[in-house]
Amino acid sequence: MPALLTVAKYDYPLYPSFSATRRAEKTEIIKWNNSDINATCIGLNGSKTRVIKVFPPLKTARKCQKISDIPELAKLISNIIKNEYPLTSGKKSNTNSGLCTDYKPDPLKVSYKGEVGVIAEHYDSIINPSTFEMIGKARELADTLNSKVNVFIAGNCIKNMTEELIYSGADNIYIIENKLLKDFEVSLYAKVYSNAIKKTNPQIVLLAATPLGRILAPMISYTLKCGLTADCTELSIGDIPGFNLFGVLIQTRPALGGNVMATICTKDSPLQMATARPGIMKRFPPNPLRKGMMIKSDADIKDKDIRLNIIKTETANEKIDFNVELIVSCGKGVKNKKNFDNITQSFCKTISEKFNIRVEKGGSRAAVEHGYIDRIYQIGQTGTAVSPKIYFALGISGAIQHMIAINNAENIIAINKDPDASIFKQCDYYYIGNVEEVIPTLIKYLIKE
Template sequence: MDKAEYKGVWVYVEQVGGQARNVAHELLGQGRLLADALGQELAGVIIGEQVAGLAKEVFANGADKVYLVEGPEFSHYNTDAYTITLTDLIKTYKPSVILMGATNDGRDLGPRVAARVGTGLTADCTNLGIDEPTGLVAWTRPAFGGNIMATILCPEHRPQMGTVRPKVFKKPEPDFSRAGEVVRVTSKVKAADLRTKLVDLIQVCTASCNLEEAEIIVSGGRGLCKPENFALIEELAEALGGAVGASRAAVDAGWKPALHQVGQTGKTVGPKVYFACGISGAIQHLAGMSSSDIIVAINKDPDAPIFKVANYGIVGDVLEVLPALTAGFKKLKG
């Protein structure tokens, strides 16, 4: 492999129904910083059906170029179609760096593409930078249950690839005066390549568990004592127009589905307001929500670790505090 042939920073612009996921915008901001530090261009990769309009957003968030592949075979995410297409783009245009969101689709697509192009992939990154001695991308991710942070380099293979957790970076301020080059690429996917077919789309995750996009999250832990008491969490979330989260302990106990789990082995979130209700604040949980703008903790233990990261703390029985908060917010809304 001639590593000198590989140039440029790419961001895979994940989209659903023609709308770019927030993590794509977050990564464009970080990609711009990396590209500037490396003295290379930033490109967005858009794959979908009738998604050309997304190019304006991609340019506004810092990209110099967009690689666009459209076709009916991309109307919904399909492992085979998207893997074939992104692999072909990499082999043709040879980027040095690729950033992808650590979403369900990104975690499926990234490793498959990395294996096909013969490179490594650093998963679930929480920080990005440039290793000054080598000029390589420094991918930082939690390891050993979040007890240490590992920084990983990829010196021998290209592209350098990584998936980055949603909400660990803020979205850049868009500049819609920016423009760039759109490179339209013809799909090479054939019907015989697709081993699965979408028969029906079942909406499993409602607004209450769309944690990555939520601006307000109300999370509950084992301090709620029993699963029935999660109704108090749901009532407060509904009053605030927020989503419902849960600690790993609550999910492991079967009180809420894994879709609601916040933490190292769940979802990383960064809402404007995060309510931690009956959650002690284990390292695993803090790794998933500590980037929230405002953290409100409710716990009867005044020495609970969650209070060390909270902006506001209420020491009390969560089963008594939650109904009072819900009533208060409903009163404010009139």
């Protein structure tokens, strides 16, 4: 059986030699068409999703207020941290589909029927926080549809994790336990979740777009032959008369490199399936008084279903917590790794010690790709979405892929030497200046506050 390997990081990139480029130029490229590989479900006819509309990201409702000098900036930061300054006047979502979704669908016209499902993610007996965000969104969708929320959780010895799922908004928990599910072997998990979904027949299934979810979702979608929209930033229920669809899942996500937003629906599919970036959706406050049903579901797997033998699993040594009051994030504008480390370390330490709050560092995708910081610290569409009280964007241009991930921050403060940086039109406060020069001076004034 052929095997496909992917590499997330390789420390020794191979560059082509001159002789290799000459050989490549003379090499005949094999070209296959649809009939050669017997591809049938391709193109628009094979797609289970349709783009309803494409629109530019909406303008921000943030203050976009220029700070004239560093002492004023230090005073502003101190006041916000001490709750002595009003929060931002309001944040405009960059993901609004523009469709009317505040309604109750006609039960006689709805295109899909069934519950709203969520696939739970867990590791080391702890539920991933993004699962609770998906349950919160599922609860909202189910209430609109007058339906229930089903959560599917698979693994070995997982019963002790189920109560919290009920408290967070689930109605039914489908527990799929089997000793073969001790390790995350993706083909096994894809099979058991696909089987559980077939048995319960939900109309919507949601997963978090975590590294695990990104692997699992397309395999389940392929097995069930259903449409899948990945990396959604907004999910709601609405009608699409043009496609003769009523009470369906309206899915909004960035498209064309994040330069536009696309509103998508599922069509000609047995169910609707979507993933959403962690940190985008909101978790409902847990309610210990909520009641729900625990339903045991058969895994229906055997040893012969195992396709990979997991020899060893390693986890990152660094502990990262983006659920903090303040995040200091730098982009490629800080020029090099030394500047990046000096700025983040000194600024984080000063704020943490001065105001006794939790602070974490982060970086843009450009900073990660330039080697200034490890990928686990990346904030953005392909990294982590965050929602701190204050988000410092230092030397960050303000690409939409980054701004989507920080949209839920209460206050965004940007420092950039480029007076035309797009982030200045998407933040609450900004200061024009060289980050390497501004931060040391800012630290001195913060200490005096």
